[in-house]
């Protein structure tokens with residue numbers, strides 16, 4: 061489902077080139093639960109941005125579901141992000157003035173979906189993450205764990221093929237972090253492909269594949285079943 | 286769907302920063318209020334002017350005596366006389382009303398009350414030319430004029446000056462300069478216009494006035510009432526021709542009289558009002574544009590502040606066009622709301638100003654619609670740059686923004 065060939069990404073900082081990725085060959089199959097680990101600044105977020113279609117590589121090819129996406133237009137990438145990918149962030153990134161429900165609905169609006177149908181899907185997703193009694197609450201009225209669960213419902217609402225989570229437990233205490241992990245594991249057990257970035261070993265150990273990155277290169281790739 | 290999302294998020298963002306939104310649109314509010322007030326004041330002033338001109342009924346030229354000049358040397362005043370008026374009356378090619386008049390100040394007494402008053406000698410034509418109408422009693426006739434009757438028609442406010450009621454004065458005698466005159470009519474209230482207050486004055490037949498009060502046939506004026514559609518230049522030329530002949534003025538010599546076209550002044554006044562209104566509206570328009578720059582500035586700040594939000598929206602599938610649209614809508618709504626508030630304030634100002642000046646309240650709907658549309662367009666135009674900036678943001682970079 062995901063396959064990259066010699067992905068490179070560099071940033072031009074003044075006259076210098078800063079390499080964030082120095083040649084990544086990676087392939088991830090449908091239904092996998094992958095953890096990406098590595099020290100800070102090693103290129104994890106950059107990698108996720110590229111395979112999440114938020115960014116394009118400087119060099120190399122990236123195939124998503126058999127389609128070469130590394131040179132699609134902005135509008136086409138937006139459509140893929142909307143339809144194929146769900147993002148979960150460390151800092152939740154909910155719209156502060158919107159209710160949980162309206163946050164979950166946002167991707168359906170960008171998909172141009174029919175209001176009634178998407179409303180019922182959004183409610184279903186909030187129920188799935190255990191927040192059906194919090195649909196009208198704004199983020200400030202929710203705990204961190206609840207906010208991250210709203211974000212998960214939002215990531216799921218357009219039924220994407222992959223979920224990307226960049227340090228989803230990084231802002232949570234270990235218990236609520238584990239709750240979020242359990243939710244992600246449940247989703248994976250139902251066939252959802254999930255890729256998370258983490259630097260907590262006990263989180264990574266709950267996935268079935270750990271990829272370690274250092275200085276923009278894959279250092280280790282362990283499939284632990 | 287997307288359209289509604291844009292409206293909702295635009296309104297949300299305006300509400301969330303209510304004070305800032307208000308301050309930002311203040312220039313728009315003031316600009317629109319000024320445009321509306323000035324256009325309304327101009328319209329109301331012109332309407333008041335129209336009403337004033339309508340009162341004249343017909344178009345009104347006035348002839349006054351001037352200086353007699355020979356070879357650039359003034360050789361005394363050359364009066365207008367009743368003979369000049371009769372000569373004008375004999376002209377048949379024009380459908381005009383010749384209304385000679387004279388005015389003197391005299392003491393008037395009724396019972397034990399006195400007043401100092403203007404006594405006008407009027408020909409019967411003066412009343413229709415001035416647009417004066419009778420309230421009680423009647424006007425005098427040409428026959429009574431020729432008979433030099435001691436009849437008087439009085440203005441509507443004379444009675445209260447003499448500490449009585451109009452009804453009470455009708456058919457009573459008043460003493461004008463010591464001589465007894467019978468009050469045969471009382472005029473409707475005319476209201477004062479400019480330096481004249483016709484309601485306080487007395488009107489007697491012109492021949493009574495020349496023979497019994499002034500003791501001269503020299504007139505104060507000759508008014509000439511002409512139909513609204515008359516060719517004023519032609520009329521003026523005819524008057525000149527008659528009076529030059531009457532006054533024996535040779536070719537190349539200057540007129541010894543002046544002809545005033547009052548409606549010309551009205552036109553000039555109207556023009557001045559319009560130019561003034563246009564000028565202020567222009568200045569107000571500039572303040573709207575300045576307001577637009579303020580809105581652009583705040584929108585740029587807002588785009589920077591909301592970089593992360595924009596990154597998130599893009600991550601969730603918003604295309605650059607959707608983001609562009611969202612910020613354009615926000616700028617447009619911000620300015621349109623400012624425009625609507627401005628229209629309310631401007632209308633209020635106009636209302637106060639018009640009632641203060643006793644003008645009719647007139648506000649063209651097109652001005653209201655136009656100024657709200659204009660401020661919305663200002664928002665749209667000045668929103669383009671910030672909105673494009675938001676649309677162009679790189680999602681990956683924006684999501685890293687703290």
Ligand SMILES: Nc1ncnc2c1ncn2[C@@H]1O[C@H](COP(=O)(O)OP(=O)(O)O)[C@@H](O)[C@H]1O
Pocket residue numbers: 071072073078079080098099100101102103104105106107682
């Ligand atoms: N927009 C950018 N401009 C310049 N350098 C960047 C930019 N984004 C990331 N980098 C650099 O790329 C490297 C990888 O960053 P990142 O992918 O965020 O690492 P990680 O997520 O593993 O901490 C870092 O050295 C970072 O400083």
Ligand SMILES: [Mg+2]
Pocket residue numbers: 104105
């Ligand atoms: Mg990172």
